[in-house]
Amino acid sequence: MLIKERLLIGQYYPVDSPIHRLNAKAKLLVTLIYMIAIFVVNNWIGWGALTVLAIAAVIISRVPFKAVWRGLKIITFFALLTFVLNVFVYPGEPIWTWSFISISLEGIIYGLAMGLRLLLLVLFASLLTLTTTPIDLTDGLEGLLNPLRRIGVPAHEIAMVMSIALRFIPTILEEFDRIILAQRARGAGITKGNIFKRMKALIPMLIPLFVSAFRRANDLAMAMEARCYHGGEGRTRMKPLKYNGRDKAAYLITILYAAGVFAVGKFVPFQLWIF
Numbered sequence: 001m002l003i004k005e006r007l008l009i010g011q012y013y014p015v016d017s018p019i020h021r022l023n024a025k026a027k028l029l030v031t032l033i034y035m036i037a038i039f040v041v042n043n044w045i046g047w048g049a050l051t052v053l054a055i056a057a058v059i060i061s062r063v064p065f066k067a068v069w070r071g072l073k074i075i076t077f078f079a080l081l082t083f084v085l086n087v088f089v090y091p092g093e094p095i096w097t098w099s100f101i102s103i104s105l106e107g108i109i110y111g112l113a114m115g116l117r118l119l120l121l122v123l124f125a126s127l128l129t130l131t132t133t134p135i136d137l138t139d140g141l142e143g144l145l146n147p148l149r150r151i152g153v154p155a156h157e158i159a160m161v162m163s164i165a166l167r168f169i170p171t172i173l174e175e176f177d178r179i180i181l182a183q184r185a186r187g188a189g190i191t192k193g194n195i196f197k198r199m200k201a202l203i204p205m206l207i208p209l210f211v212s213a214f215r216r217a218n219d220l221a222m223a224m225e226a227r228c229y230h231g232g233e234g235r236t237r238m239k240p241l242k243y244n245g246r247d248k249a250a251y252l253i254t255i256l257y258a259a260g261v262f263a264v265g266k267f268v269p270f271q272l273w274i275f
Helices: 024-040 044-061 065-089 105-130 134-151 155-185 195-226 245-267
Strands: 094-098 101-104
Touching (some): 024 044, 024 105, 024 134, 024 245, 065 105
16 A cells, blocks of 8 residues: 555545534634643543544544544554553553563553554544645634734744645655655565665665655745745735634534533543543
8 A cells, every 4th residue: 555545644635524614723723622632631531532522523524434544554553652662661560570571550551541642643633634725724824823923923934834844745655655666666675674674775765755855845936936925915815714603613512522521530530540
């Protein structure tokens, strides 16, 4: 399977759904609230509720579960790695010991929690880019950063850089796939040998990838300059972002949901605390 098909961040899935029709600023703020909740909530009841919310968002967005799962596969490896590291490193009462290696119940619980956090973060961030076009994402981010202009923060430039970075993730991955296929056609043993030989075989691919990325960046800069790009001052928009009832409902549902999760975690007795 191609690398581009295994990573969802930066890709847009065109379909008509309630989440696709939401204002980009509303989706950015809801995603920010969700990510804060992931790190603030510290019990399994809260994480279960956040997981249900993420699954419900995927269903409402009408993005196929197969595509979402295919994009999460590559992150599952890092989640498992995080779990294994925390199992052996996190301090606690040992339940199994061999030589200098020990495993504790606290380490297992903490490792599961960190792995779940990583999966939920990537899932919701991927859902944001899957349901929002790069132009809307730029306009939404700029709109949220506009109040900071009073203290000298270049809101438009920051939004433009972040949107270009997200936009070029699928492009660079597609270029990397082409380089891998070209190397395989030349008989390069990319998938053979141990992990060190495979890492060494990747070096000849990274050099043309960086050259291609710099060339694309230079072409983009020249194209923007040829179109007299001069930042956000005086810039007009064909479709300006406007709030409507759906966006207010999304805010209300997210705030009430987050408040309910915090309240349940604080007042309902539950013993599997992580911190």
